Amino acid sequence: MLVLVLVISELRFDWMEQTLGSFLVSTNATRPESGAIWEIGKQTRTAHQAIEKIVTDRRSSYREAESATSFKQIAATIQPEEWLLVPPDLFRKLYLELPPEVSKEIIPSFELLELINNREWERTYFEKDGDGLNIYMLDKDNRVLKRLPISPDLLYMMAYSDVAFGERLENFPIFESRIYPGKLFFHVLKNVMPEVRDGVIRRPEHLLRVPGNIVRVGISDEAISGFIQIGFEIDSGAQQMVILLRGHEWAVWRMRSLLESEKQP
Structure with a gap:
């Protein structure tokens, strides 16, 4: 009789699911994160934290980047594990001063024009990558719109x-x-x-x-x-x-x- 009452009450009120759900919520923080869904979420959080660090960590070189006169100067200024912020208008100016055969290797003119006209590009960050550079073009929410790797050979052509x-x-x-x-x-x-x-x-x-x-x-x-x-x-x-x-x-x-x-x- 007791078993019958429990079955009927479960069918009517779903109390077992509610109890189990409450238990899982209360112990969520202590359970290990595993599986594909958890891994994707972890990677997303890691990437977002890295971008947030870029945004908040401007350091003294940020002031120098505002008055940079060439990509060569930026490459010489930036230090390992350091990020330089360059406003979009300055990036455009430096880009247009490069010879066409060099600038197109960074980003083709039409791609840059598309980024500008989409009005999503808000900031540009430069990162030292060995003897080269990485350039990240971000929107207002710090999403990466474009990553532009600059090889040492390309930096050499910029410099000379x-x-x-x-x-x-x-x-x-x-x-x-x-x-x-x-x-x-x-x-x-x-x-x-x-x-x-x-x-x-x-x-x-x-x-x-x-x-x-x-x-x-x-x-x-x-x-x-x-x-x-x-x-x-x-x-x-x-x-x-x-x-x-x-x-x-x-x-x-x-x-x-x-x-x-x-x-x-």
Whole structure:
């Protein structure tokens, strides 16, 4: 009879489920988190905590990032395990100052335009990643809209793009064993097809702005994004410097082949 009463009351009032539910709620904090659902939740909380740490931990370098003049400066400023905040407007400015062949490797222009016009992008964080960088574009809720990895090679191209240095070509390992007399370089350049000449020196105005004579030319052996670095060592009388430009890969390889054949006795 007692069993019958218990069964009827359970069917009518669900008291067993309610009691069990209350017990599970009261012991929830002490039970181990396991299983796929728990693991997904744990990863989500961990990621959110990491982003929250980025947002709250701005450190002194945040002030420096506001006045950054190049990605190179940001890479030099940021320390391991440190995050730098860069406002979207400043990111756009620095991005537009990069050569097209470099900027498109960070993020294609149309993708950046889409991010801007969606009006979700609120802040940008830079993170040191070995010899490279990670860039995180976040919305107002700190969700990652885009992660942009910057390789050491890409940072190198940012650092050495169309810039004069008080150096000699020997100080650049990329030109080792590939340094040619200036007279020989321009003699060969004069005799190639116009499209090759234009592909080798795409921006001759950079060389015209610098006083002095080009005494030697170095050609890198590495191609990045279809371009090869060329170094022009200039003697102005008062000092020596190197101007670094980028030429189209196919044109530079053709030029180098002709230079090597001219060097043969």
